[in-house]
Amino acid sequence: MATRTRRGSAKRAAGPAGGTSGSDRRDELLGIAAALFATRGYAETTVRDIADEAGILSGSLYHHFSSKEAMLDEILRGFLTDLLDRFNRIEREFEDPRQALDELIAASFQSISTTPHAVALYQNQVDTLLRQPGFEYVGECSRQVEKAWLRVLLAGQKAGVFREDVDMNLMYRFIRDTVWSTVRWYRPRGKYKPEAVAKQYLDVLYGGLLTS
Structure with a gap:
């Protein structure tokens, strides 16, 4: 809330x-x-x-925007378009699946740091927006983002980089929800830089909490 x-x-x-x-x-x-x-x-x-x-x-x-809804549309459309473009570019540029996943996660934390309000707005309003006329692109962008991440995860599994026994559809949801919920507590001007948060997250994701 x-x-x-x-x-x-x-x-x-x-x-x-x-x-x-x-x-x-x-x-x-x-x-x-x-x-x-x-x-x-x-x-x-x-x-x-x-x-x-x-x-x-x-x-x-109203000299700048026709309505409050027009402002919401411009905020979300710009944020989601940029995010999807960034994810697609990462997928194209990094052939190694693990490196691609590293970059996807780092880019996500960077977005939380640079555009926290757009991220929070999307997180808070997505369920309502999916049912709102004129915002159909929100659902389509979300699906395209999911496909990009799944392609990277499945490519890593196929290459033997990621575990074969892991359900990558569930893995994507685990990563998505843990990463993006960070916007609820992360403070861009706080002690943690987005790069440090991404590194800590990746260390735990790949190595876990156990010492042996």
Whole structure:
């Protein structure tokens, strides 16, 4: 469940909206909206809330976006498209399945660090979005992401790199849920860098907790 933030926290996270124009202003407004959607909930966030955080009148927001739903669409579409492109690029560039899996996991933790609000928004809203007209691409992107990961896992199994007795459909779900749920506690400005988190995760994934 999403947690609430103190008034003004989304504005500080996204940066001030004043003194900019054009695409910079749009990006700042999207950053504020993403932070509010992720922390307060999409349904609970109003256009006025977004405008207040940005320090503008509600009507001014419509100079940039036609609706709150249009902002949600732009945030999610950009995030999912970029993520899928990154995963597909990793699959193409790394022929060794273990190295490809390492890179997929590292890229996931990097996304959590650089776009935490988009990740949290997707995690919190995905079930609702799958039933919402106009957001069919969310389900399609999710399926394409799953296929990319499964191709890497199955290639590793076929090559003898990964264990033959492991159900890779279950393995994908284990990895997906443990990695992406990290967004609930990870703090980009905290003590753990995404590279360190990825390394720790991979060490446990491959070696386990047992000393022998």
